[in-house]
Amino acid sequence: MLRHGPRFLLSRASAASMGWRRQFATDLPAETAGDSKFVEAWKKVIPNIDPPKTPSAYMAPRPPTPSTIPSKLTVNLVLPYSSILSGKEVDMVIVPATTGHMGVLPGHVATIAELKPGILSVHEGNDVSKYFLSGGFAFVHANSVADIIAIEATPVDQIDPNLVQKGLAEFQQKLNSASTDVEKAEAQIGVDVHSALNAALTG
């Protein structure tokens, strides 16, 4: 029984190492220039400890800017709690920027847009899916990849119109009766979000 011991341990160890490992830990892309500078500087000052890894080690590198305009736009919609869309190929997205609704097509110029609460519509062929966003940022990169980062996003059909009306009335009342600047600002934000919700439901 003791002779079988090492073989058993070996098979267990290899099973454990193969079994449950996350994707990005092992398929590391080549270290970028900034990283190697950091690693060298670290090794000079603190030779005994391994340098810490940096986020770019955990990310798959983004595709480079193609020479011709691609036919589809790749969209990533992420929230703190989940990634609703990741790497989805669509025809167009309309994002609610603070300066108004902005349509993004493949080949759009690189943009950083601040978002206000409003509707994000994703067009793919004949399907349109609408999400109500609470606000955030949208990055459009030159390689036709759009990253939309919001705090909350709900599909429009999950919003209850009665609660929206109630909330709107409540916040408008608060705005009228607000005394301090902080209260006024909070009530104003509530009114803005609820009117945007209202517009989303009707529009």
Added chain:
Amino acid sequence: MAMAALRRDGRRIAAPLITPHPINPLRSSLASSDREHTLLGVRSISTQVVRNRMKSVRNIQKITKAMKMVAASKLRAIQTKAENSCGLWQPFTALLGDTPSVDVKKNVIVTISSDKGLCGGINSTSVKISRGLHKLNAGPEKECKYVILGEKAKAQLVRDSKKDIELAFTELQKNPLNYTQVAVLADDILKNVEYDALRIVFNKFQSVVAFVPTTSTVLSPEVVEREAEAGGKLGELDSYEIEGGETKSEVLQNLTEFQFSCVMFNAMLENACSEQGARMSAMDSSSRNAGDMLDRLTLTYNRTRQASITTELIEIISGASALEG
């Protein structure tokens, strides 16, 4: 053969075999060991002591097993959250790049650690990396401050870097982590600390037994503009059009704050996962150690018990044979 065994046991117990009082052979050996402990001192004191040790080691084993189960269930809950949030920091790194080697005057190191102990070496690793970053970024005209989240890192860093600690937050895990709480925390930090670069140090959760110390860098808007002008990774930033807000700097300011809160959220979740995973493996190895100890103690206990039985038998038999002969 019996005498040889007796001599062996005698040496192990290290007690005089010849007792001043005759022992009543009818009493059980365990009771006799108790009595002898009080009357004679040394003979079978070991069985009682060994029994007490066994009881305490068994209790510790039960406790560590229970802690492992608790850590496993907490890990499952928080791991799904961490995996869901892993897409949150990627757009920022894709846009602004990753610049850990940036050279700025005011560095702030945000160290994330746990409040509770018994979680292996992850807190010490974070503190070692923080100290390393501090050393790396020290120099003339440069200052480096700490913002500490979690009791354990505070205890370690207060010992030698007390004057460099700006803020310390504890008891962050009383309620389950959510983005609103982290946003408020990030706001607090940004308001109270002057920074050119924020370096967040945490343990990234790779698997239940592997945790990788990681550092993410968030630059202040002025430094972002400076690096964009200087070229390099952020050089493409100028090619991006800015929509919304009055000026580019205003949007950059909002962007930096948003980036900090998102990166912090992910970092805190990953560190919490690492903490539970480390605690699981620490408690697992401690239960196994307790089990080994218990085996060894059981052997010692049985040997001692058998030795005292043998001693009694020998005495009875030699007493009987003395009476006969």
